Amino acid sequence: MARSVLVGAVAYTPNVVPIWEGIKDYFRGAPVEMDFVLFSNYERLVEALMAGWVDIAWNTNLAYVRTAGLTGGTARALAMRDTDATFRSVFVKRTGSDISSLADLVGKRIALGSKDSGQARILPLKFLADAGVTADNTTFVIFDSDVGKHGDTGRSELDALRAVLDDEADAAAIGVTTWQQLQDSGDVGVEQFWTSAEYSHCNFTALESLDRGVADDWVAHLMAMDWDNPEHRPILEMEGLTRWIEPAMAGYDSLFEAVEEQSVPLRW
């Protein structure tokens, strides 16, 4: 009997459909085949994984941390994109303003993204707190523009950037991918003044109950996707990676700490 797994993911953009169709096609005939199901938000996805409705979840960093919390740490990260191991948050300001460090943000207005965005809200709040900048001495301008998508759409980050340009905020925290897109657009009216250390972002998460042999065979075939193979490359390009890698687990430490420090609930 053919072995297969059901992978869950979130449809944060229509473009995830061709991505997952492509990955599903790639697994056809593999030792462990796969199908996929899309959810409208990461809370539903985590619940589906916990309930056993899906075998593997394509989780954001926050969804992984929540799953780990809900399973007492027994959930396993199976693989991630190379780009997931080097994610960063970037603080930007209006070009030419005199802010040069996080500490300079005391008494200022800081635009932050959605409450479930690791890169634009939860981790930036931790980085700020570590620098002595808290709600007691500064003003946070909040954009909960895409709650449920864990910041994947980038909408709340763009809203935060607009606030800086409109002088409704002095600085904004955004993810490095949004910042890179903005930089690629030529001269813009904002500039970065602080960048975080690298941390880990998305990963494929499974519960302890998933058969090890099944998981290992599925991961082995995933890792065999090759950037130089013209059949694989379009999928890798659309998903934003050059190769799948073993998960960089130390890269989640900062988010575990932030979730605990900010008492971010495991469910909401």
Place this chain on the structure above:
Amino acid sequence: MVTDDTLRQRTMLVLDLMSAVGAVARGSTVRVAVQTPEQVGQVHDWCRASGNTVLAVHDDGVEIYRGSLTDASASLAPEQMPGYRLWLYTNFHCNLACDYCCVASSPRAEPRALTAAQVRELLRVAVAAGTREVFLTGGEPFLNPEIAEIAAAAVAAAPTVLLTNGMLLRGSRLSRLDEMPRDGLILQISVDSATPDLHDLHRGAGSWQRAIDGVRTAKEHGFDVRLAATLATDGSGDESALGDLCADLGLAEGELIVRRIAQQGAATRGIAISRATVVPEVCVTGRGIYWHPVAAADPQMQVADALADLSGAIDEIREEYLGYRRKGDILAATFPCA
């Protein structure tokens, strides 16, 4: 010097582009509002840098395709590029008043004639822009007193087809015909049917016989001739019989062009014409530059007023046409039939 406000507006547009394009699926289109030509240029730059494609620029916004499209012009043969073929309406008045005439020509129509000097300048510009075929039409071109000079200038520029009803090839007008070069010139004479009935129904009693006489005259004077029939889409025309007529007149096989009646000019019924639905063939009249000769009196199909704008008009027609082709590619990709 880029001011702070300019930079702010530029960045806002980038954010709008990231929001709008980021929200749609690859292969979809989205419209982003712009207000100035500078912003249009910025959208072009952003699309180039981000791997997206500008489909069309409208007065109030830019239509963007998410993803890259192959260059629409790359799939065109040279002869398919707008401007390769140039139509010149030598004049609009005519000795006939056909009931389906796409520009409503008649003896009473305002001539709107091109002069030989105008034609020479137009041809100079057009050839530089890629024109390699010329078609002279009207109205009845033999009513233009400079038609011989015009035909000579056209033939000197590119292979030329002169459209005529063939009815005036006698007297001084036959002399004008005789002045024209034989090499590089084809006379295309309108004959709608193999017998007088249908032809005369649309064009007037006796017109069929005079057209046939004109075919014979032109051939006797050493010209290459082909027939062109204008037929309705209701099946009333007999193309097979027209083929037999060509053979009877000594015309080579294939020297028959069949055109459909368009809902333009005097025609109350026929194929509807618009810039989005008709492959352009650049057309110059005394009133301006048009998308296609079948709609050379339709304001909706006019591209430019001034004849001096021919080069720019050809560029404009090409860009708009390639935009339609790109859209067609998108539709084909987005809506497969099965």
